[in-house]
Amino acid sequence: DAGVTQSPTHLIKTRGQQVTLRCSPKSGHDTVSWYQQALGQGPQFIFQYYEEEERQRGNFPDRFSGHQFPNYSSELNVNALLLGDSALYLCASSFGTGGIKTQYFGPGTRLLVL
Amino acid sequence: LAKTTQPISMDSYEGQEVNITCSHNNIATNDYITWYQQFPSQGPRFIIQGYKTKVTNEVASLFIPADRKSSTLSLPRVSLSDTAVYYCLVGDRGSGNTPLVFGKGTRLSVIA
Numbered sequence: 001d002a003g004v005t006q007s008p009t010h011l012i013k014t015r016g017q018q019v020t021l022r023c024s025p026k027s028g029h030d031t032v033s034w035y036q037q038a039l040g041q042g043p044q045f046i047f048q049y050y051e052e053e054e055r056q057r058g059n060f061p062d063r064f065s066g067h068q069f070p071n072y073s074s075e076l077n078v079n080a081l082l083l084g085d086s087a088l089y090l091c092a093s094s095f096g097t098g099g100i101k102t103q104y105f106g107p108g109t110r111l112l113v114l
Numbered sequence: 115l116a117k118t119t120q121p122i123s124m125d126s127y128e129g130q131e132v133n134i135t136c137s138h139n140n141i142a143t144n145d146y147i148t149w150y151q152q153f154p155s156q157g158p159r160f161i162i163q164g165y166k167t168k169v170t171n172e173v174a175s176l177f178i179p180a181d182r183k184s185s186t187l188s189l190p191r192v193s194l195s196d197t198a199v200y201y202c203l204v205g206d207r208g209s210g211n212t213p214l215v216f217g218k219g220t221r222l223s224v225i226a
Contacts, residue, residue: 004157031211042201042216043158056213090157092214100148100208105157 002027004093004106012112013081021076021109025093032074034066035090037108043090049074050096086113118202123221132189134220136202139183147178147185148208150201152219158201162187197224
């Protein structure tokens with residue numbers, strides 16, 4: 001059983017560009033959450049998708065948007081990239097009505113904005 | 115959400131027991147204490163959760179005193195592979211759709 005997978009593993013973009021990151025949840029999971037982790041910091045919650053809708057959102061600007069597909073996979077889109085968007089982007093999948101232990105993180109996508 | 119304070123870093127030799135303490139002076143009555151582990155280039159992983167006294171699983175033990183204003187994660191006989199960042203989170207028991215709130219964590223380095 002594959003765990004949470006993310007693609008790509010690394011990405012380099014320039015300021016002003018747009019980026020799309022992808023996440024495939026663990027089998028049986030229906031909820032996907034995205035986190036941003038800057039160097040030396042803990043992960044920060046961006047938003048969460050369930051039933052193809054954004055259900056919860058952290059303190060991130062509208063430049064950050066997402067999507068969830070019928071197969072529960074998800075995309076994170078960031079527009080008008082800033083240098084400060086350089087970070088590790090983590091996807092976590094879970095079974096929404098399960099316990100906190102059902103939240104599993106993927107290995108992340110490391111984004112560098114030049 | 116209760117604010118947590120942890121040491122920024124700790125060093126330990128292989129085979130030693132490591133205790134990482136987290137302070138959470140304004141913990142609420144309904145709050146639980148949850149610890150996560152994050153290896154380099156990986157996402158965080160749930161280790162253990164507790165409400166009071168002591169909880170033990172195959173990975174670690176969690177000690178919570180009666181006043182619940184602090185907690186201690188205990189890792190028995192650490193090995194090099196325990197080198198990671200450990201996060202203490204305080205909040206409700208949580209579910210599969212609870213957004214997790216991480217601080218900076220404690221960077222544990224295990225030395226041979």
